[in-house]
Amino acid sequence: MKCWVCFRQAKGFGHVDLRFKVGHPKRYPIDWIFCSLRCQACFHRLYAVGVRYLEREGQLPTGADVIDPSDAELTAMQQCLKPLGEAASEIGMDRALSSYTQQEALALINAVVTTYVEAMVQEHERSKYPPVRMQLDAPPMN
Structure with missing residues (x-):
């Protein structure tokens, strides 16, 4: 499954x-x-x-109820452009999308989805915890 x-x-x-x-x-x-x-x-x-x-x-x-994409989602979408372009150039930029074979279309989808998911995971991990701010005049912890 x-x-x-x-x-x-x-x-x-x-x-x-x-x-x-x-x-x-x-x-x-x-x-x-x-x-x-x-x-x-x-x-x-x-x-x-x-x-x-x-x-x-x-x-x-x-x-x-569908909302507009968040800033993180928009950033993830923008990060997909380069891998999409690279995958499309490997297939051939002069061909219409309708002429792609199933494997070629799946290569494009894989490039976009993998990049998007990884970008969203990185954003989630980055924003998971707030930044730690230290007070310089605080007494040392024992």
Whole structure:
């Protein structure tokens, strides 16, 4: 089976919805599995946001709820331009996209998706903890 986040081969990390007790009609086996703890944690964060939204609103989000990309997402998109251009130049810039073979199209998609995901992971890791600010006049810790 494939990872629900990145579609790589899953390696046994899973998700269980513990909001409902065993035997409750809304509790059912879910085959959400992941390739790594990183993908599992990413899914859990998104899932928790969705659960909170549904509990608050009582309905599924609509297309009107889509927000503009954040600065981090825009930066990640911009970082995809160079790998996209490199992959396209390897295939041939004079060819129309509609003439690409499946493998060539997948090479473009892989270049963009891999770069975007890595840029978003780096941004997440960078912003995970606030910068540490030290007071110069503070007494030393013993």
